[in-house]
Amino acid sequence: MxxxxxxxxxxxxxxxxxxxxxxxxxxxxxxxTAILGPNGAGKTTMIEMxxxxxxxxxxEVRVLGCDPWHADAAHRARVGVMLQDGGLPGxxxxxxxxxxxxRMYASPADVDALVARLGIGDFDRTTMRRLSGGQRQRVAxxxxxxxxxxxxxxxxxxxxxxxxxxxxxxxxxRETRDAGVTVVVTTHSFEEAERLADRVVVxxxxxxxxxxxxxxxxxxxxxxxxxxxxxxEVR
Numbered sequence: 001m002x003x004x005x006x007x008x009x010x011x012x013x014x015x016x017x018x019x020x021x022x023x024x025x026x027x028x029x030x031x032x033t034a035i036l037g038p039n040g041a042g043k044t045t046m047i048e049m050x051x052x053x054x055x056x057x058x059x060e061v062r063v064l065g066c067d068p069w070h071a072d073a074a075h076r077a078r079v080g081v082m083l084q085d086g087g088l089p090g091x092x093x094x095x096x097x098x099x100x101x102x103r104m105y106a107s108p109a110d111v112d113a114l115v116a117r118l119g120i121g122d123f124d125r126t127t128m129r130r131l132s133g134g135q136r137q138r139v140a141x142x143x144x145x146x147x148x149x150x151x152x153x154x155x156x157x158x159x160x161x162x163x164x165x166x167x168x169x170x171x172x173x174r175e176t177r178d179a180g181v182t183v184v185v186t187t188h189s190f191e192e193a194e195r196l197a198d199r200v201v202v203x204x205x206x207x208x209x210x211x212x213x214x215x216x217x218x219x220x221x222x223x224x225x226x227x228x229x230x231x232x233e234v235r
Contacts, residue, residue, distance in 0.1 A: 080149030090129030
C-alpha cells in the first residue's frame, strides 16, 4: 500500500530535554494508524510536525508527498487536524463555527449531517467556551472532518467522551477510513487501538519501540501487556 505519512529520524529538543530521538514510522493510505505511548513520549510533538505546526530540529516528514512545514494552502486543505487542546474559538456556537469553516473549502462535508451524526445539535445553543470537554471534542472532530480531508490527524479524539459518544466516534472514524482517508490517531486507550487500528506504533522516550498490526505488536500477550513490557524497557 501507498505510504501517505512518512516520518524519518525525527529529532527535537526543548532546551535540555530530548523530546524526539530518531523517531521513524509511516502510515498507509486508507488505514488507521494508532500511536500509543506514555505522557512525555513525544506523541504530540511528532503529530504537530506532521501537521506542519512545528518544525523538527532534525529529520524529515512527508505528508501526501510534501514537507508539511512548507506546504501551500492547497495541501493544507487536504489535511484534517484535531488538536489535543481544541484550538477553537470560544465565543461562537458550534454549528455557526462549522459553517464558517465549511466556507473555506471548495467541496466541504454536509455540516447538518456532521452535527446530527455527532449529536452536536443537543448543545448547539451553547457557546464553545461553555461546553463540557466531551462536547468540545465532538465539535473539534467535526471541524477536522468538514473539509473532506485525505489525511486526518486526531490527537486523543475520544478523551472525555462517555461510552455511547465514544462508540459513535469510533464508528465514524472507521467509515472515514473505509472511504479511503488515511487516519492517524494518538491515544492512551488500548481498547481504542484494538478496535480501530490497522497498524499500531508504540513510542517511548522519543523513539519507536514497536510497530505493526495489533497482533504483531501484542504477540502472545494482550496489547496492554506488550505495551507495558516495551515501554518499561526504555524508562
